[in-house]
Amino acid sequence: MKVAIGALLALLLWTGAASADALDRGAFAAALCGDAASLGNAAEAVTGRAADLSAEDLAWAAQPLRGILERRLVCLGTSAILLDRPGAGEGRSVVSGDPQPAAGARASVLGLRQRALVETADGVLALLTAPQVDVRAAGLRAAERRIAAVPDGVFARAEAAETDAGLKAAIASVAEAAALTSPDPQRRLAAIARVAGAPSSNALSRLSALKADAAYAADPAFRTALDAGIARVERAVAIGNGLAILYNGLSFASILFMAAAGLAIIFGLMGVINLAQGEFIMIGAYATYGVQEALRIVAPAWLDLYLILAIPVAFLATALVGITIEALVPRHLYRRPLMSLLATWAVSLFLINLVRVAFGTRNLQFTMPSYVSGGVALYADFVVTWNRLFAIGFAAGTLVLTLLILRATPLGLNIRAVTQNRDMAGCLGIPTRQVDRLAFGFGSGLAGLAGVALAPIYSVNPQMGATFIIDSFMVVVLGGVGTVMGTLVAALGVGQINVLIEPFYGAVAAKVIVLVGIILFLQWRPEGLVAARRRR
């Protein structure tokens, strides 16, 4: 068996050497069904010959390669069978195209090395043969990922055959960048400029590697171009890293702000230290899950919009839970802060266990719509991830909503009045009890909104609330009790400082340093960053 595969492989490599020959399809199909090494070598060989094999051969070879990645290629002995879908009972023979039963056939598991080789081969063949423009573009991206393994002629061939003008230009620029080690000095200079034009730390290490090249010492023009290119990339990478720090800090701050905003209102208004705030976030996330499941049944076509539809649902659901809990527990304890702290802690334990009994402890399964998965490399190494951007946008929306309600509605006026002087507000005829209840509901609703935004970022399970409660208290106390702007400034500061410290001292130390910093700050300024005007 081994000998047979070895012979097939030798045949394949030999045909590889005689490049004008056609692809030996039988040997290729058999190699795909050999061991891991023979599969990898077959993929590598077909990539190496992609520039001069006939278009028919390439289109033919693209099928089984794509089949491997999609688990549609199975093997019976050394005969490869391509299925229509993974796990089908019957398929077509790769070599002859005749229908063939696939009972008892095995699908091979790709090792990492083989996966890289097969992905590259698949990308190159897609670029050369796929009829759809977007598939060809995806193929170009795959080929670009491992550009060193793609032979020179592939891009020239693809560019010549390309009909889409945009893609043609993209191929040309990739081809230009691929010529870093070309023997032609003009092409190398162009390649350096091209690589430096798309800066990243990968580009930096590719360019830096050229310093060891003989031409660097011999050719002054080459040296100047390379040094200039490296300097340009280094600058861009530094800027990109700066942007990344800002973005990471902003993203962390947005999470802190959302978790803390509701708390700031409740704490500021009633002096109730609501330890169940984290659980309101959890309830918001579970409500989001509920909306997703409901949509799955009612309108599967709209499933991707569940995050948007969950906004009002989560807000109302958590607000309702908040108002109910307020009526049951803290209402009786307003004059006893310590008791209300313990009581809300009990509420938090109760809610965690209630959800645990109802849903179990496992992480909830969310389908991630395309607008919150993946990311885009914006500049150099700076990647904007959609789920974080969603959270940032969400936090900004929450901020605007909160400020509008507090500043521009009668409810907000009442809340501010009661916060500043409860007794005087009561004397003026403001129903303080009712304001308390609505404000508690509003604060809980904000926590529910945080749950919606966090669902694409964190694992959603009954314990998730506990992660946020300490951080959000930290932010509220630092910001100054009861002010939304203070909470915002504190969240931005804590988020940004955390992210700045982390690369130097590690995540553990960052937490400690920030905490110590806050304690020291509060020694100096106990009322927090922004002090609320109030008379008690």
Added chain:
Amino acid sequence: MDRFTRRSFLTTSGGAALAVAAPAIIRPGWAADSVKLGCLFSSSGTMANIEGRLNYVVRMAADEINAKGGVNGRQITVSTSDPASDWPLYAQIGRQMLQQDKVAALFGCWTSVSRKSVLPVVEQNDGLLFYPLHFEGEENSKNIVYVNSPPTSSVLPAVDYLMGGEGVGAKRFFMIGSDYVWPRTINKQLKAYWKGKGIAETAWREEYVPLGFSNFQTLVNQVRAFAAQPGGQPIVVLTVVGSSIPDFLREFANQGIRATDIPILGLDMVEADLEGLDTAPLVGHLNCWAYLQAAKGERNQTFLKAWADYVKAKNVPFKGDVVIDPMVSAYDSVHLWALAAAKAGTFDVPEVRKAFAGLSFDDPSGYTLKMTAENNYVSRGVFIGSVNEKQGFDVLWQSPDAPKPVPFGI
């Protein structure tokens, strides 16, 4: 604020004490003339999602043995508890079970720090703790049965695979772990191992995060920067635990890194961690265990079906189609204990311990578990798994036989 009276102080502190003690209340399963086993697995806190299901597996294994007439003529009852991912609480509940409930053996702990906290308790009371997780080794107590593998028969084969030509020829290593004893010890051993192979210290980097950490943006940025430096293929050795694992994987995929660029070797990563994740961009990342759900063989199929049936029959709040290594190891633990007790003809710990020598058990992984008189380690097979699109692992490599476990020194 109200004046702090003595009465209000007593009521509040009493309430607080009650609330703290509440999770520690043990739920025993009573039956006359039975032998009791105790479970120490959390169903709340950061470990709940993965530890919680082990309680049910222990019960299932006990039911299996009971259906065949029990052990030494007695039926098994299982007491479960909730140590709430709070390490000292494991020791407290363990002591309670050994001293008050007189359990014949304990089954429990996931993290090494919880095992370390139970260790003095079982040694003082001469109890038995069956520990179902692969771990950092460097420990050999006569009161703990190490049912899963030490690093020499789990982590090192996987690292060797990645460093070899069949893997990716890894040259550089970024170690990310939760900040406690298991990741730190594993990483220390790995560094010593690489040093022994003549790899320079500049080839690795080590970062730790607090338990339950989830904000991995900065770390993933650092991984990308590390990977871009020259010096050869980088890999990530991931030893974060609990809910940090899915959060890290999600950030890693979102920043556009694929397994073919930088593979992750997730030493504590199991099928259950992939629940709730879109695994298409994560295909190819690796883990290593003594059992994978995709293991071939009749025995595995029987076990998978037994678990699915049990979940349905008992309304267990976990998925019936997800089985992870520690579940199988917990299941093996109960059977090993029952075999030893039957061989000894008694439930006395010293007698049962003597009976471990020469014990063997055919477990769902397809390998035959063996114990020797030398120590309380169990020899297990080695699997290297690769993440697939369906939130599971494919078997990428498995050892030809079960290597002999080596407790100390790499």
